[in-house]
Amino acid sequence: MYKIQMFEGQQVGIIRVATNTYIPLVEGNTDYQAYLKWLAEGNTPLPAENT
Amino acid sequence: MPYIGATPTTQSFISGTDYFNGTGSATAFTLTRAVTSVNDIQAVVNNVVQVPNDAYTISGTTITFTSAPSAGTSNVYVRYLSTTTQAITPSQGTVGWSQLNADTQQDLGISFKNRIINGNMVIDQRNAGASITANDDTYALDRFKTAASQSSKLTAQQNAGSVTPPVGFSRYLGYTSSSAYSITSTDYFTIQQGIEGFNMADLNWGTANAKTVTLSFWVRSSLTGTFGGSLRNASADRSYPFTYTINTANTWEYETITIAGDTSGTWGATNGGGIYLGIGLGVGSTLSGTAGAWAGSNFRSATGATSVVGTNGATFYITGVQLEVGTQATTFDNRSYGTELALCERYYQDFTDRTANGYAGFFTGYVASGGYNISMYMTFPTAMRIAPAITISGWAGGIQPSPLSGTNGTALYYAAGSGGLFTFRSGAGVFNASAEL
Numbered sequence: 001m002y003k004i005q006m007f008e009g010q011q012v013g014i015i016r017v018a019t020n021t022y023i024p025l026v027e028g029n030t031d032y033q034a035y036l037k038w039l040a041e042g043n044t045p046l047p048a049e050n051t
Numbered sequence: 052m053p054y055i056g057a058t059p060t061t062q063s064f065i066s067g068t069d070y071f072n073g074t075g076s077a078t079a080f081t082l083t084r085a086v087t088s089v090n091d092i093q094a095v096v097n098n099v100v101q102v103p104n105d106a107y108t109i110s111g112t113t114i115t116f117t118s119a120p121s122a123g124t125s126n127v128y129v130r131y132l133s134t135t136t137q138a139i140t141p142s143q144g145t146v147g148w149s150q151l152n153a154d155t156q157q158d159l160g161i162s163f164k165n166r167i168i169n170g171n172m173v174i175d176q177r178n179a180g181a182s183i184t185a186n187d188d189t190y191a192l193d194r195f196k197t198a199a200s201q202s203s204k205l206t207a208q209q210n211a212g213s214v215t216p217p218v219g220f221s222r223y224l225g226y227t228s229s230s231a232y233s234i235t236s237t238d239y240f241t242i243q244q245g246i247e248g249f250n251m252a253d254l255n256w257g258t259a260n261a262k263t264v265t266l267s268f269w270v271r272s273s274l275t276g277t278f279g280g281s282l283r284n285a286s287a288d289r290s291y292p293f294t295y296t297i298n299t300a301n302t303w304e305y306e307t308i309t310i311a312g313d314t315s316g317t318w319g320a321t322n323g324g325g326i327y328l329g330i331g332l333g334v335g336s337t338l339s340g341t342a343g344a345w346a347g348s349n350f351r352s353a354t355g356a357t358s359v360v361g362t363n364g365a366t367f368y369i370t371g372v373q374l375e376v377g378t379q380a381t382t383f384d385n386r387s388y389g390t391e392l393a394l395c396e397r398y399y400q401d402f403t404d405r406t407a408n409g410y411a412g413f414f415t416g417y418v419a420s421g422g423y424n425i426s427m428y429m430t431f432p433t434a435m436r437i438a439p440a441i442t443i444s445g446w447a448g449g450i451q452p453s454p455l456s457g458t459n460g461t462a463l464y465y466a467a468g469s470g471g472l473f474t475f476r477s478g479a480g481v482f483n484a485s486a487e488l
Contacts, residue, residue, distance in 0.1 A: 005453065007464075012455055016440075022454045024438040028323050030188075030487055031440035 002035055003046040014045065071127040073120035082112045084131060091133035096120045153377055165384035166246050167328065168394045169194045170268075170372040172222040175209045176401040177483075182208035185226060192224050193395040196245075196487065198329065198351075200238045204229055204360045205332065216370055217269040217303040219383065223370035226332060231363040236337040239351045240360050241280070241329040242369065245488030247397075247436060248285075248319025251326050254312055254376065256284075261312025266293070266328070267380035268372040271303045273365050279331045279342065279356030282310060283349065285324030289316035292353035294342040301366075307380035313345050322436050324488045328374060332367060333358035396433035402482040418467045425473060426452075426464035431484065434459050439484035456484065 005013035005022060014023040014035050023031045039045070071080045073096070086092055089103035094114060101107055107116045120127045141150075174193040183189055184206055185197040191207030199205065210216075211225025224242070234240075254262045272278075275297050283290040291313065295306040319325040331352030340350035359367045371383050386394075416425065441454040441461055452463035461484065467473065 007453070007455060019442050020444045021440050021442040022456065023440040024456050026438045028437045029440055031485065034188075 001046060002038065002043075004048040006048040011048075017046070065131075067131045069129045070125040071120075071129075073123045073126050075122040076119050078117075078119045079113055079115045080127065080129075082114055082129060085112045086131070086133065088133075091131065093130045093132055095128050095130070097123065097126050163250070163384075164375050164381070165373040165386075166250055166264075166326070167194075167244060167372045167374050168398075169391055170370075171220055171383065171385065171391075172209060172224045172370045173388060174392055174395045176395065176399060178209070180209045182206050182211065184229075190399070190487075191226075193399060194244050194487075195224055196243045198239060198241045198243045200240070201232065204232050204240060211368065212366060214271065214301075214368065217305075219385075220269065220370045223269075223271075223368045225366065225368045226359065227367075228332075228360050228362055228365040230360070232333070232360045234333045234335050234358055234360065236335040238333065238335040239338050240332040240358075241334065241351050242332065243327060243329045244372075245285075245324050246326040246328065246374070247488060248321045248323050248325040251318070252320035254318075256313045256318040256326075257316050259314055261314045262376050263309060263311050263378055264374055264376055265307060265309045265378060265380045266372075266374050267305070267307045267383075268330075269303050269305055269370050270295075270297060271301060271366075271368040272297050272359070273300055274357055274359065274362060274367075275300050276357045277353075277355060279334065279339070279353035281329050281331075281340075281350050281352055283327045283329065283351070284313075284316055285319050285327070286317060287327075287349040288347055289313055289318075289345060290340065290348055290350040291345050292340045292342045292350045294353045294356060297357075303368075305371075309378050309380075315345065316347070326374070327488075328372075330369060331356050333360040393433050396431070397436050398485070398487045400431055400433065400435070400439075400484045402484075417472050418470050420470040421468045423467045424464055425467055426462055428460055428462050430460040431458075435484065435486040436488070437486045439486040441482075441484050443482050458486075 001017045003015040003017055004011055005015050013025055015021065016023060021031060023029060023035060026032055069083050086109055089107065089109050094101040094107050105117065107114055114129060169192060172192050176193055177190050183191055184203055185191060185199065186202045187197065187199040189197050191197065192209055197205065197207060205226050206229060207224065207226045209222055209224060211227060216223050254264065277294050277296055279292060279294050281290050281292045291310055293308045293310065295308060297304055329351050334352035334356065336354065338349065338351045339354045339356065340346050340348055342353035359365050373383055375381060418425065435458045438456045438458055441456050452465040454461040454463050465473065
């Protein structure tokens with residue numbers, strides 16, 4: 001499961017909840033690619049807790 | 052090696068004469084120099100000059116007369132008329148860099164000869180030598196990833212089994228099969244390292260000028276037979292399956308595979324993936340191809356290769372992995388520990404303090420009341436390939452900062468709910484940054 005990471009009102013990354021990994025929105029990051037694949041499979045991330 | 056440098060060229064004329072004793076029956080005589088034409092020599096019998104082709108012919112170092120010269124002492128002689136080719140030995144201090152061929156230049160320590168990082172399996176930031184279950188996308192050692200379509204089929208560890216490494220090495224990467232798993236056509240289990248585009252762009256792959264590379268490594272297995280692996284590009288639409296043979300069980304063997312560079316396909320040239328080396332531990336038929344040829348397919352290994360995961364308890368150890376330009380496997384490129392660690396840190400950095408009761412304190416301060424956002428910037432020891440994913444757990448002091456990473460460092464920020472002392476420091480958990488390929 002993933003969660004949106006916000007900062008000053010903008011999405012700046014994704015959090016992989018199981019490992020508490022902060023993933024930047026960078027195309028070449030393999031963790032981000034794994035998130036995009038997870039998203040393409042029809043999954044939905046949790047909303048950000050705070051901004 | 053018969054000579055150093057370029058092939059010797061034709062030298063200046065050096066005179067010479069060969070003398071022979073005629074027997075009255077012998078027609079062929081052996082010259083001291085090879086010549087290519089009857090016009091390169093002058094043959095004389097009993098002081099009479101012979102007509103080329105009519106009276107004699109030449110083949111290499113053999114002169115053959117049409118009629119046998121009469122018996123006599125030194126009554127047949129051959130004078131050399133042409134220039135000659137000599138094998139020369141350069142005198143000391145006369146051989147320069149430009150006289151060396153490409154393979155020799157590589158072996159003399161040109162920077163970054165080995166495109167594989169941590170090929171001698173020394174750096175282990177994640178596990179410090181501990182064993183792991185080698186599931187998909189796990190790293191038993193720095194830069195060497197397990198790619199696995201099924202979980203819990205392998206364990207991996209630096210120096211697993213504690214056997215003596217090959218001479219010249221102190222570490223190896225060891226895999227052990229956890230069961231007797233029959234792979235399906237789409238299964239794959241490989242040891243993989245992605246080579247960054249920046250580190251292979253000079254190979255000119257994907258062009259007519261693609262350079263040949265040679266892969267070499269030491270391997271030891273409880274199994275024998277034909278094993279496989281492959282090189283692939285980042286988009287996995289070009290691959291080169293290869294095979295090698297392990298002849299004797301539980302014995303270190305040295306393997307070399309020379310691969311002509313790929314003149315087709317798209318190959319990375321920047322900070323994305325370039326070449327992906329895979330060493331097969333069991334790959335299904337759909338992902339296996341004919342060894343020794345480039346294919347426009349995603350082949351992770353060669354057809355018919357041995358499956359390590361197919362035998363419970365089977366072991367597969369590897370070290371000294373080197374991929375270099377040229378047709379020769381040269382001596383392993385032993386870089387310093389610090390250099391190798393820095394190379395690894397471009398892809399993964401671990402900040403976890405592993406000492407007993409130790410903390411890695413980064414920043415301490417005090418806020419009078421809640422509602423403040425506190426932040427600090429942490430510079431990475433080595434600039435990373437891309438902005439890394441950062442994993443934080445077990446943060447001490449109840450503070451769980453959120454990072455905003457870049458290639459050079461990360462900002463850690465924390466929204467203080469109440470006033471008081473705060474400390475950004477790692478505790479008993481993990482704190483790492485990953486920008487692996």
